[in-house]
Amino acid sequence: MIYGAMKFSVGGTLKLAFRPWVEGLENIPATGPAILASNHLSFSDSFFLPAVLDRKVTFIAKAEYFTTPGVKGKLTAAFFKGVGQLPVDRSGARGAGEAAIKSGIEVLERGELFGIYPEGTRSPDGRLYRGKPGGLARVALATGAPVIPVAMIDTEKVQPPGKVMPKMIRPGIRIGKPLDFSRYHGMEGDRFILRSVTDEVMYEIMKLSGQEYVDIYATAAKRQIAEAAKKKAEAEKAEKAAKTGKGQPEQQGRTGSGA
Template identity: 60%
Template sequence: MSRILLKAFLGLLMRVLYRPKVEGAEHIAESGPVILAGNHTTFVDSLFLALIVKRQVLFIGKDEYVTGKGLKGRLMAWFFGASGMIPVDRDGGNGGVAALMTGRRVLEEGRVFGIYPEGTRSPDGRLYRGRTGIARLTLMTGAPVVPFAMIGTEKVQPSGKGLPRIAPVTVRFGEPLDFSRYEGMDRDRYVLRAVTDEVMSEVMRLSGQEYVDMYATKAKAA
């Protein structure tokens, strides 16, 4: 019920303010497991994705978003929960494994799982090297990967700025990618890299971003 209310209210608000243009939504199957994999430039990416896709999109988020105290903490917990976020302690030693297993469970339930292969937001608007968790998920579950691109969201919520701004937004989905030819090879690091790079190549084509063959976390540290 909370998701329906959130989507109805914020969906109407965002359609009025941003008039988001959606391309290729028909590539998302109406049932069965689907992995949505795209670029990540700003905090509001997941919000636009959740409000635009008809099916509920579940994604991983930091558990600190839902563990706050007081009224603000409760409101944040409700908001992120209603928008489809599954809290995971990604900073712990087993954070990556927990996130992977959570995604696998969602897909095995026949649901939609959203993931940003870069692993973090882009520090400068360019597209960075993808991490192979996306490849492990599709090979372990057989779920197709639908690449997508968020275009213009970095202008809605510029890095370091507070309130969102009004700017045109386009969400573009590509055709599903089928990696069944690699079935049973989810432990082969060369296969994992090849699958991940194919997904990122499609995201780059859809977004028009400049590609950087470096992990975004390394770029941020530098």
């Protein structure tokens, strides 16, 4: 009931305001469990995809969205619950991963759609990064549910990080054909199989999205970008200090000669 109301209000508003285009809707099964594995460009990905589907899709969200105190916190929690998001405590990496896997399996066992971002976090620069095998592949092999690759297009341009007001840009969604990994059912303990399944899914997402693929994890890329930005800021600060230091003696000399 709540989901239907939220989908009607939020989904209807998004479709009316941004008019997202969609390809491959016929690849979403009318009934039964399926995993929607998508690239992750923007916070809004988890809203645009459900908005264009007739079926409910459940994503994992940070537990903080559901536990923030105050009126705003309660409204945020109600909103995320209403659009089908499940809270997961990410305070511990291992525990968070297990909680996400358990939640995903429960959603699929109910015959529903489960949405997951194999990269584990948003892309820092619009490129597609290596998928993490611990979540997507384990859920797929434990349940036998088909994996449907999804590509979000230009959603990062709608609301770039740090921007409050969205831009009226028309994003797109490409939905690929279901991938069947039932041949590996029950082999979720084999790390080589998990890696193979994840890479196959990421390859399909890359073909759909047209993104440049980078064979490192997005979390590592974010660290590299942050470190590079820090070094650049330190270098600029040092250069500015050096210029200021050179200018002071010259000014003092001119002052002294004119006294």
